[in-house]
Each structure stands twice: as structure tokens, then as C-alpha cells.
Amino acid sequence: SQVTLEKITNLCKRRGLIFQSSELYGGFNGFWDYGPYGTAMRRAVEATWWDYMVEQRENVVGQDSTIICHPQVWKASGHVDQFADIMVDNKDSKKRYRIDNLLEQQSEEILAKVAELMGSTSDIGKLEAAFETKLQEGENIDSVLADAKVVDPSTDKVGDWTPPRQFNLMMQTYVGPVFSEENKAYLRAETCQPIFVNFQTICNSTRQKLPFGIAQTGKAFRNEINPRNFTFRSREFNQMEMEFFCHSDDSMDWYNFWRDQRLAFYSDVLKFKPESMRTHDHDKLAHYAKAAMDIEFEFPFGWGELEGIHHRGTWDLSQHAEFSGQKQEYFDQGRNEKYIPTVVETSVGLDRLMLALLCEAYDEDEAETAKDGKEVEGRVVMRFPAIIAPVQVAILPLSKKLGEGARELHAKLKPFFRSEYDEAQSIGKRYRRQDEIGTPFCLTFDFDSLEDNCVTVRERDTMSQERVAIDQLANYLMDKIRG
Ligand code: ATP
Numbered sequence: 001s002q003v004t005l006e007k008i009t010n011l012c013k014r015r016g017l018i019f020q021s022s023e024l025y026g027g028f029n030g031f032w033d034y035g036p037y038g039t040a041m042r043r044a045v046e047a048t049w050w051d052y053m054v055e056q057r058e059n060v061v062g063q064d065s066t067i068i069c070h071p072q073v074w075k076a077s078g079h080v081d082q083f084a085d086i087m088v089d090n091k092d093s094k095k096r097y098r099i100d101n102l103l104e105q106q107s108e109e110i111l112a113k114v115a116e117l118m119g120s121t122s123d124i125g126k127l128e129a130a131f132e133t134k135l136q137e138g139e140n141i142d143s144v145l146a147d148a149k150v151v152d153p154s155t156d157k158v159g160d161w162t163p164p165r166q167f168n169l170m171m172q173t174y175v176g177p178v179f180s181e182e183n184k185a186y187l188r189a190e191t192c193q194p195i196f197v198n199f200q201t202i203c204n205s206t207r208q209k210l211p212f213g214i215a216q217t218g219k220a221f222r223n224e225i226n227p228r229n230f231t232f233r234s235r236e237f238n239q240m241e242m243e244f245f246c247h248s249d250d251s252m253d254w255y256n257f258w259r260d261q262r263l264a265f266y267s268d269v270l271k272f273k274p275e276s277m278r279t280h281d282h283d284k285l286a287h288y289a290k291a292a293m294d295i296e297f298e299f300p301f302g303w304g305e306l307e308g309i310h311h312r313g314t315w316d317l318s319q320h321a322e323f324s325g326q327k328q329e330y331f332d333q334g335r336n337e338k339y340i341p342t343v344v345e346t347s348v349g350l351d352r353l354m355l356a357l358l359c360e361a362y363d364e365d366e367a368e369t370a371k372d373g374k375e376v377e378g379r380v381v382m383r384f385p386a387i388i389a390p391v392q393v394a395i396l397p398l399s400k401k402l403g404e405g406a407r408e409l410h411a412k413l414k415p416f417f418r419s420e421y422d423e424a425q426s427i428g429k430r431y432r433r434q435d436e437i438g439t440p441f442c443l444t445f446d447f448d449s450l451e452d453n454c455v456t457v458r459e460r461d462t463m464s465q466e467r468v469a470i471d472q473l474a475n476y477l478m479d480k481i482r483g
Contacts, residue, residue: 003362005300009230011380012038012358015437017390018231030227030235032351037390037437040418042238042354044388046217049240049348052265053215060213060242061206065194067187067219074170074186076323077193077316084166086131087225088145090152090159098225099164100128105153113148117141125284131164171221171235187221191239192345196316199245199341200328210330210341211246211254217350229301231351238350243312245341247332251311254344255291259309262295262346271385276360278303288313295348297356306356307348314340357384361438382438383461386481391439393419393477396430398446406445409455409470416474417481435460441477 012018016035020027034042054062074080086099103111103124115122118141120130134141142163152159171187174180188194195214202214217240227233246254263279266272275298282292295307317328317340331338361382386392393413397406400423410421420439422430427444434442444456454467457476468476 003300003359005230007380008300008355008358008362011362011382011436012230017041017358017437018354030224030233032231032234038354041357041384041388041390042350044390044418045353045357046238046240046350048269048387049265049350050215050217052269053213053240053242053346057213059208059211060215060244061202061208062215063195063198063202064216064218065188065191065198067221068173068175068185069188069194069197071185072323073193073197073320074189076319077196078319079170079186079189079193080168083170083189084168085225086128086135086164087167088164089162090155091162092157092160093152093155095152095154096225099131100124101226101228102150102153103127106150110148110150114144114150117144117148129284132166135164135166167223167225169222169224171223188219189222190220190241190347191216191218192241192243192347193316195241195243196320196343199317200326203330209334210332211244211250213242213244215240215242217241229299229304231355232299232301232304234351237352239347240350240353241345241347244344244346245330246344247335247337247339248314248342251313251342251344252290255309255311258344258346259293262307262309262348266295269385270357270388272297272356272360276356277306280305286312286315288315297359299356299359304352306352307346310345310347312343312345314342316343317341357388358382379432379435381435381460384438384440386440386483389438389440390418391420391434391437392417392441392481394430394434394439394442395419395421396427396434396442396444397423398427398444402445402447402449405450409443409445409473412470413474413477417477431458441480443473 015037017038018032018034021031021033022028054060087096088099088102089096103114111122115127118127118130118134120127131141145161149158150161151157170189173185173187174183175185176183195216218238219236220239221236224233224235227235244254244258266277267274278296280294280296285292290311290313292308292310294305295309296303297306321328328340329338330341361384363381363383364378365381366378395406395410395413397403403423407421410419413419431442440460442458444458446456449455453470455470457466457468
């Protein structure tokens, strides 16, 4: 059966993985909280990325910057002036749309009409760019949507549209006691800018020589016009980014290298099926970039960007040099040359990756209802790779009378695995619950365990059952999880 966003959202709520922020007050659009299992899993995904990108490499180091930085950082990066989406409102339905989302949902005929009026093709990316250019050039495009009879998808009727206008996505706050223009500051819209700002300090305080990378994970904030598709587009989310500094001559080799590494992360480490992923090269490049691509995942609502791999040239360091008045050059002893490093970036949203993992893992099949396996019933099973499963090992005593031995076993395994002890309800119900949160291994502690010092290990995916000696368990599970 097909995975839908509704099934994922319901499961996440039912099992306490992810739910609306401030639900008590009706929720807050674009903000999501993670419950105990969601938190355990998100931390595991982040740790897996960090291990792969930083700890297993000699040429990448980490940093952790503040969320609020000097406002000049965001002037230099262009975010204050240019980080904007185009939006329109329907005066009747009061619905607000991002222009690309709205156009995506029009018939071919309407789209062709908009394209004609805008002097563009019907390609959504090109059309959006045409809107941007015309707005910046002050051309009057106020009535384009009305003239093309653009339909409001929420009512299926031709809308009464406000003129398209630019909307800056930076979240603002004030630092200091007075809410004045000089005290205005921004919550970071991406985690990478503070990496560029710290480049010289990190060069001078570590033994790293070019080429090398700096990685950072953490919160980013964007005042998205239209948060949607569960956590896919949120207003507060986490990014995991790595900026790799190199000589421009080698930059395309590094670009290809990081693209391949990132694809291997999805296929080999997180075990995404090849058909769930695809890559998409950008046809329109920023003026400073030599190449850019997205790694996309097929979500229930269609293909969506999971990660961007970007060649950023010397753009960011040059901008910060100009705005700070401090040179951002690097003296390369090997080459006996001074230059501004070229940057290759890998950038993925942690929460978007969580959503992709949830969609990829979702499955429905039939399982035994009783210990003897004679009856079957439908089950929802999350086939998470064991390294990121919220619970890796569940310890289930067959009877509450076996609690003491089973708890002892739990204490033994807890230092090595994300593990859970559960003695409530029938064993069948407990299996079902563990299947829904994607626990790859259930250990049943029964009356024989007291005699033979073994437990039954049930594997989530094969439902095979194997008797394993308790003193061998940690190694046995470790091998399976590393698999
Ligand atoms: P989009 O086109 O979807 O708005 P983007 O191209 O602006 O994304 P980047 O600025 O390149 O995205 O950000 C890098 C990554 O951060 C994206 O690939 C995505 O995984 C994640 N991301 C960006 N915006 C959001 C958001 N609003 N909510 C959740 N994740 C996001």
C-alpha cells in the first residue's frame, strides 16, 4: 500500500515522533516539536552525518556558532537585500501564495498565458526569475495574474489577486533595550555564513592547510510564506552544512568528489533505495558558480530537494572581505601563492532528511498476532536502518514475573544501544508497537532464559527468531547494526 503524508503525520503524532508546536494553543504554523522517539532519531541522524562528514575525516573540522550574529554578516551575504520570495494574496479567500507554488498548480493553458504576458517560457523556474527581474526593474506587472485568469487552488475559482511583491525571509529581532533600527538583528537563515566569517580564525588556530572543510549543524530560521508538507518547509529547522575551501584549479574535482560522497551517504549509510533518489543539475547558475545541483527524494507529494551541492566560487569570502575591510586571502605554501579560496558546499536540512527517512521506511504488511505465530494481522512497520532507529533494541519479558532478569539485561545493553524495556500488554501488542517505531531487534526474555541464559531475538524485517546467548548479545547486535 502507498505511503501518504497523512499516514506519516498520524503515525508521528500517535507514537510521539513529531507533532505541532504549541498544540495546546492550536499549533503554530511552520513550527514542529519532536517527542521522545523523534528526538532520539533526529540526534542519531545528526550524529551519523557528523561522524561521516567530520569524525571519519582528517580534512574536515567542526564549529558551532551563535544563531544571532553581527547584522553585517547578513548584509555581506546578500540576505538582507536579496533573500526574498515573491508572494501574492487572494483578496477574497485571504490565501497567500508563493508565486512558484501558485503557478505550479495552474492548468497548462493558464500557465502559457502567464508566460506570454511575462515574455518567458512556462518553466516554473524561468517564470519565477522573470517575475523577479520585472519587479526589480520596476515594471508594472500588477495585473498579470488577473489577466491570465489565475485560479486560487483553495477555491478552484479565478482569484482577485494583489500585485506580486517581494517578501524578505529573514527573521528579525532586536539586541539591546531599545527597539531601534540600529539594534535590529537577524536569526540566521543558514548555518554556513558563520563558517565563512570564522575561516581565518580557524585557519590560524588549527593545523589545517588547504584544501580542508569546516562543518556546522544547527538551527536556521526562515519566515516562509507558505510552510507546508508537514516538516518539509518549516520556519524553524536544522541544517547540516560543510564548506570545503580549495584552490580554484581543483574546485571541480572537489565538487565531483563531494557529490559522490554525499550520494554514497544516502545509498550506503542510510540505505535509501536507488529509485527513491535522483539528482538535478541547476540550469541557471549564480554568476560566481561553476556548478550546482540538488539531490532529490521522492516524497509522497512529489520530488523535492533534500540537499544542495554548490560550487560557490570565491563569492562569500570576497563579500566578507569587502564588508569587513579585512582580507580573506590564504597563503598556500605548497603553491607559493596567495589567493582567496574557492568554496564547495554541501547543505542538507536535517528535518527534511527525517521526513525522507520516515517516508522511505513506511511499510504495511502482515505479522503474527500471537507468540505461536498462528494468527496474522496487518501491521505498520517502519523499516529504519538500525543505526538511526529511535529504539535499536527492545527488551520484552514474556511475563511480568520475569521482570528482574529482563531489567538486568536492559541495564547491560543500555550503554551500547538505544534500548527500551517494555512489559505492558501481550507480547503480540508489544511487537506491533515496536514495529511502528521501527525497532529492528526485539529480545524476548522467557522462562527458559532463566535456565539457558539465552533470549529470543526477533528481527523486524524478516520476523525470524533466533536464540542467542546473553553474553554474546552485545557483539551479535553490534555486528547486525553495523551490517
Ligand atoms: P527550497 O528551494 O526548498 O526553499 P533552498 O534551495 O532555499 O530550498 P537552501 O537554501 O539551499 O534551500 O538550503 C539547504 C537545505 O536546507 C535544503 O536542501 C533543505 O533540505 C533545507 N531547507 C531549506 N529551507 C527549508 C525549510 N523551510 N524547511 C526545512 N528545510 C529547509
